Amino acid sequence: MFNWFKTAMLMAAIMALFGAVGAALGGKQGMLLALVLGGGMNFFSYWFSDKMVLKMYNAREVDEFSAPQFYNMVRELAAKARMPMPKVYIIDEAQPNAFATGRNPENAAVAATTGILRLLSAREIRGVMAHELAHVQHRDILISTISATMAGAISMLANFAMFFGGRDSEGRPANPIVSILVMILAPLAATVIQMAISRAREYEADRGGAEISGDPDALADALEKINAYARGIPMATAEAHPETAQMMIMNPLSGGGLRGLFSTHPPAEERVARLRAMASGY
Incomplete structure (x- = not known):
């Protein structure tokens, strides 16, 4: 419940930030234009990103004949969660990882790499796939699309102001010093909030996945192995496509980059600790 409340507060924060930036830089017309453009791009992403991502990773769809154990595991978990059966894919990648995609439970897909299927036990894979089904159940693709729309619109406003000059809410030229500060800090703040939303959704998917599988320790064991x-x-x-990293159960990017505030995933150690605590209550 706390993570849902946190997500709601963060979504409210990014929307409030958009309103403030729009008033400071774009005026009413600029704010509306940025929202329409950002919404248009993310509407396309929301409807077609599943096919794009699966194709990008060369995922191959499997069924009860080509991958019976894996497919039947997902079917059993989906039935337990009272969800429609998603499409199931395998990705020929050595790195152990998995993700879910799709705009809603009726149009969802889950995918796992050959690396994770080799590394984990059947019990641990079950925990991982329950986590991915929880993402679908919680409609996290919709939440991430809305947050991306807001963050993208804020960045667009900053770019508009950089090239055409900022405007206040009445359409008059904005204070240049204020405009420069907002142009620099607003996209940064939007990214921080967007990443925080992503981390909150991971915690919630861990909790939801543990409830679906009925085995928090299995997911905790899996996360420890994947992280290692x-x-x-x-x-x-x-x-090559770091924007897809947030979809994975564990950050797939190697080294480098800023962590903490700009991480799409919570620390693995904290996720494991929460799952262990949850298991102690079973």
Whole structure:
């Protein structure tokens, strides 16, 4: 419940930030234009990103005949969660990882790499797939799309102001010093909030997945193994398309970059600790 409340507060914060930036830089017309453009791009992403991402990773769809154990595991978990059966995919990648995509439970897909299927036990894979189904159940693709729309619109406003000059809410030229500060800090703040939303959704998917599987320790064990192995095994597609990293159960990007505030995933150690605490109550 706390993570849902946190997500709601963060969503309210990014929307409030958009309103403030729009008033400071774009005026009413600029704010509306940025929202329409950002919404249009993310509307396309919301409807077609599942097919794009699956194709990007060369995912191959499997069924009860080509991958019976894996497919039937997902079917059992989906039935337990009272969800429609998603499409199931396998990705030929050595790095242990998995993700879910799709705009709603009726149009969802889950995918796992060959690396994770080799590394984990059947019990641990079950925990991982329950986590991915929880993402679908919680409609996290919709939440991430809305947050991305707001963050993208804020960045667009900053770009408009950079090239055409800022405007206040009445359409008059804005204070240049204020405009420069907002142009620099607003996109940064939007990104921080967007990443915080992503981390909150991961915690909630861990909790939801543990409830679906009925085995928090299985997911905790899986996260420990994935965290230990994933960093040492590069995933070329994720490196080429880092925007897809937030979809994975564990950050697939190798080293470098800022962590903490700008991480799409919570620390693995904290996720494991929460799951262990949850298991003690079972």
